[in-house]
Amino acid sequence: MIEQDKSETYELIEAVMIGRRLAETGDDLAISDTWLDGDYAFCTLTDKTQNISVKFEMCAVVSCHGQNYLLIDFTPDRTIDDPIKGCMVTKLASAETLNLITRQELKTIEQQCQEIMQTAKSQRIGGIRKVFGTLRTQD
Amino acid sequence: MTAPNHQNKTGDAKQKEGDGVSDRKLEQHTTQKTADESIVDAPMAKKYQENFRSFSDGTKAISPLVLEDSKTGQRFYDGAQNKNTSNSGHSDSHDLKDTIDKGQKNSSDKIHATRDATTDGDKQDYSLKQSFTAYLPDYKTIGLGPAAPRIMSIEFGPSDNAAIETHFKKNLKTRNPETLSDFDKQKLHNLAICDVLIDKYQQAMSKQELHDTQSLPKQVKGLFLAGQALEDGAALGATRAVLHKCIDEGALGDLASGTAIGMAFGQIVAKLASNAHPITRTAALVLQGGGLALAIKQFGDIGHEGVNGFLNSVPALQKLIENPTEQNFLHAKDDVEKELGPPLADAALTGLGMAAAHGIEKAASKTKPSSQPESEPKSDKVQHTEQTDRIKIHEYPDFSVEGDSNDIIRTLKFGDIQKKFAVFKGWCHGDFTKESTSPIKVHILTKSAQDLGRVQAAIIPEIYKDQVLKNHITGWKTIDPLYGTKNEGHPNAVAPTGLDQGAKGFTIYTENAESAVIVQKRLDEICHHKGLGLEAQLKTGNCETVGGLSKRVGLSRDTFEKVLDASRHPGSSIDGAVTNRIEKAFGIGPGKRLSPEQIHILEKQSGIEHGLLTYSDAGKLMLKSNKGMDYYNHGWYSPESGAVKTFGHLTERPALYALYHKYGFDPCDAAVLPVKKG
Numbered sequence: 001m002i003e004q005d006k007s008e009t010y011e012l013i014e015a016v017m018i019g020r021r022l023a024e025t026g027d028d029l030a031i032s033d034t035w036l037d038g039d040y041a042f043c044t045l046t047d048k049t050q051n052i053s054v055k056f057e058m059c060a061v062v063s064c065h066g067q068n069y070l071l072i073d074f075t076p077d078r079t080i081d082d083p084i085k086g087c088m089v090t091k092l093a094s095a096e097t098l099n100l101i102t103r104q105e106l107k108t109i110e111q112q113c114q115e116i117m118q119t120a121k122s123q124r125i126g127g128i129r130k131v132f133g134t135l136r137t138q139d
Numbered sequence: 140m141t142a143p144n145h146q147n148k149t150g151d152a153k154q155k156e157g158d159g160v161s162d163r164k165l166e167q168h169t170t171q172k173t174a175d176e177s178i179v180d181a182p183m184a185k186k187y188q189e190n191f192r193s194f195s196d197g198t199k200a201i202s203p204l205v206l207e208d209s210k211t212g213q214r215f216y217d218g219a220q221n222k223n224t225s226n227s228g229h230s231d232s233h234d235l236k237d238t239i240d241k242g243q244k245n246s247s248d249k250i251h252a253t254r255d256a257t258t259d260g261d262k263q264d265y266s267l268k269q270s271f272t273a274y275l276p277d278y279k280t281i282g283l284g285p286a287a288p289r290i291m292s293i294e295f296g297p298s299d300n301a302a303i304e305t306h307f308k309k310n311l312k313t314r315n316p317e318t319l320s321d322f323d324k325q326k327l328h329n330l331a332i333c334d335v336l337i338d339k340y341q342q343a344m345s346k347q348e349l350h351d352t353q354s355l356p357k358q359v360k361g362l363f364l365a366g367q368a369l370e371d372g373a374a375l376g377a378t379r380a381v382l383h384k385c386i387d388e389g390a391l392g393d394l395a396s397g398t399a400i401g402m403a404f405g406q407i408v409a410k411l412a413s414n415a416h417p418i419t420r421t422a423a424l425v426l427q428g429g430g431l432a433l434a435i436k437q438f439g440d441i442g443h444e445g446v447n448g449f450l451n452s453v454p455a456l457q458k459l460i461e462n463p464t465e466q467n468f469l470h471a472k473d474d475v476e477k478e479l480g481p482p483l484a485d486a487a488l489t490g491l492g493m494a495a496a497h498g499i500e501k502a503a504s505k506t507k508p509s510s511q512p513e514s515e516p517k518s519d520k521v522q523h524t525e526q527t528d529r530i531k532i533h534e535y536p537d538f539s540v541e542g543d544s545n546d547i548i549r550t551l552k553f554g555d556i557q558k559k560f561a562v563f564k565g566w567c568h569g570d571f572t573k574e575s576t577s578p579i580k581v582h583i584l585t586k587s588a589q590d591l592g593r594v595q596a597a598i599i600p601e602i603y604k605d606q607v608l609k610n611h612i613t614g615w616k617t618i619d620p621l622y623g624t625k626n627e628g629h630p631n632a633v634a635p636t637g638l639d640q641g642a643k644g645f646t647i648y649t650e651n652a653e654s655a656v657i658v659q660k661r662l663d664e665i666c667h668h669k670g671l672g673l674e675a676q677l678k679t680g681n682c683e684t685v686g687g688l689s690k691r692v693g694l695s696r697d698t699f700e701k702v703l704d705a706s707r708h709p710g711s712s713i714d715g716a717v718t719n720r721i722e723k724a725f726g727i728g729p730g731k732r733l734s735p736e737q738i739h740i741l742e743k744q745s746g747i748e749h750g751l752l753t754y755s756d757a758g759k760l761m762l763k764s765n766k767g768m769d770y771y772n773h774g775w776y777s778p779e780s781g782a783v784k785t786f787g788h789l790t791e792r793p794a795l796y797a798l799y800h801k802y803g804f805d806p807c808d809a810a811v812l813p814v815k816k817g
Contacts, residue, residue, distance in 0.1 A: 074571060
């Protein structure tokens, strides 16, 4: 892939549009699968409230205040031409569960998120591997 | 209708009385002969293949609908086609023959009985039982370029029964009731149905044309309407004249010269009619049999008759130019129809035939034949289109948007639905149920904040209600809806400017290209039905193909096959069909490549930045990319934003679109889209 401009500021939000609803503060999403496909790391998030599983790109993991946060984005088919880059910031309760955080909590880790998103993709995927272990490669 | 019917001697018997000669002959050439048919090996049979039939008395069928007496050469409409032609023996013709032989009633009784039989006293029910929508393209927009023709939807159903009956009675008055058979009565009904259908087609065009003139100054409006009146009046009048001739006189002319056109129109009407009732179907079958082909015969008559017809129409046109009112418009059309219609039949037929051909797919989706066997296997595609059966528009005047421009959350309310969305990375993101692997996306264009508000209020509720959209859309995003209500949006949001990204009111994702096409058509229908059609296509500066009724819904291709050049630089492969045409244009034979000089010429012709076109390491013509993205397993994403859009320096998607268009292709065309593996 052709690398993007590294000085870009990322838009960070605490909500996740999944399936037919907007998951917000206090909601949990299950991580049901993780893998690598080319330059991308992906996960499948499952929203039990609507019994739906959707594929997201895993952008990075940020460790802050003793917590791991997973930064995700829609799949490239939806994001590739976006005028602004950004991530949805979630908290990793475990390797299988995500918590949706408050806006205040997001503000406390915003700087770290911006910094990690300026790093090379390979480095970010390395950080993801630290949390999720070896990611299988998509056939 | 085929069972012995001696007990029904009241209405039916009376109406079948007459002098009998033509009727008897007609009937002999219909039901009885059809039951006795056999295929023979003859030149005519070879020419018309399965449509050819002959009968033991020397009558032969020259089309599915026309019989010809081999001795006299006289041709007859084969009414048996719309009856049950099984070998059940008795039919109406026997009753008719018996009644004629008896010949007992006087004329006044017959008139009275006939009229009763056509209305309350009739045992047959000719009324339309259910509604359907005919999608007939405006014949004037056919063949004007790559864009799809303007489609007009014409509702046809029980509400038209009164008009059909009125036409029927009017036709009845022109006939001698003494010679009116059951078959004749059917023909009159067919005429009435055709008349109403054409009237409604005419009305739909008038409505659209009047709408088109809203912003024109009065003088220009008059001239514009006069031109429309002349064209429509002549075309529709001609069509009406030919249909009457086909149905009423059974004169089908030279089937070889215009059957395709007739078939096209006939097919659409047949599809429409098949779910209505047998009489409508008869009309359709007549058309299908080659009715419109008759126009070809009239070609030589156009000359002086056309001139005279035009001169006779001038006063009405002049009046319309001076005073362009709706009434004068309709009056002018009427005058032109009477004066110019029949001599100009062929032009009208060509137009309608072509229009019908474009509309067949949609028409086929409208109805499911209730009394005819399915002739086509039900593919997935057909099932998809059948879901587009009816346009059920959900109106939500209470559509509202809540949110603060500095916040990301938007709460939309419509009907009993309340949904939250987030404005993120410039867009308000809607549902996201599945990854899209389609190389093409659907865009709904918008030109301003106010326009965006109207489109969102119309479309967002449909995404949650319309079954076709629900079945095929896997995700969507739109411009921040606050723009539509407060004329301001999130600071990071794309603004609805009508240009570039700001023209993309909605971007809609589907799982595959076929679904994208289905969604595009459906959204176009919805936009049109909700009055969201644009007067002219927006010049957005984007690469997209906008067609259909509303001029608002388009398709855009962003993904192409990924290839690498000799130095491993990535880019988009030019689809095979396009490459073949390019190489052919340069006189390049199979297995050979364009020279560097020829590639440079190609770049100059297409306005592409020098040095971007080359051959891949696998020998495919390609466009090198500097901004694109390896779209993992889906190909090479060729971006639009950030691409150079200046002719001579085009890059990325605009370059690909320019090249494809230069050689007569649309990147979204199924003819060029690569077949998906697996």
